[in-house]
Amino acid sequence: MNDKIVVQVENLTKRFGTFTAVNNVSLSVRQGEIFGFLGANGAGKTTVIRMLCGLLLPSSGMGKVAGYDILTQPERIKRAIGYMSQKFSLYPDMTGRENLYFYGAAYGLGRKLIGERVMALSERLSLREFLDRPSKGLPIGWRQRLALAVSTLHHPKILFLDEPTGGVDPAFRRTFWSTLYDLAEEGATIFVTTHYMDEAEYCRRISIMHQGQIIELGTPHELVKKHRAANLEDMFVDLIRKRESDNA
Ligand SMILES: Nc1ncnc2c1ncn2[C@@H]1O[C@H](COP(=O)(O)OP(=O)(O)OP(=O)(O)O)[C@@H](O)[C@H]1O
């Protein structure tokens, strides 16, 4: 990790009609950092990620991702980053290999280069025996690995992963995270949402969203200490419960 800031947003807000899904969110992430994005269902995490990825325009606020402006250069951002959406985004009737070639071409990579990268990724993620089966029939752990391969095919500097391990078993989650660590070691910045507190512990910093706002941000250790909690899970649950009861 170095000091270069590669994601920076200020007062990011998104309204859908009269409902404010994201309310004045400000944060910055450094190159090579693994940044965890936590919050209860509906807190606004996916909406923030979609704005950071250039897929959704904010109602107000500003920001830069990979050096590009989220308001005026969303197309540049889309090419510079990797994005794994919360919903399975691969073509179900195509095999893993066909998906990789399809997305590689969409990123403007030539067939030869795609072939080399597919080989390398298949080695790294142990995908070989699953590459030539239709992706819809694969167990979820393999599908998610395949989706990770697709999102890293063009060697993006920043990866946005929206609940990449939802529904994935613990052993798979462990190997998935060891790949994320390797990618970060190689200089990639990883912005990841999760509902699993063991995964939150693996992040250098985490932010916690509640009803569209960031209510905590810091290293896992700092937050546990600040709230005098026994562990991250207790801290998270107590914090959200307290907010809910304050609202009631
Ligand atoms: N296009 C939309 N139109 C209207 N409301 C929306 C839209 N997209 C999201 N919302 C609402 O905004 C809020 C935040 O949703 P979002 O998907 O960002 O939450 P999340 O933190 O990712 O939740 P989860 O953990 O369940 O994935 C929710 O109340 C959701 O219903």
Ligand SMILES: [Mg+2]
């Ligand atoms: Mg979400």
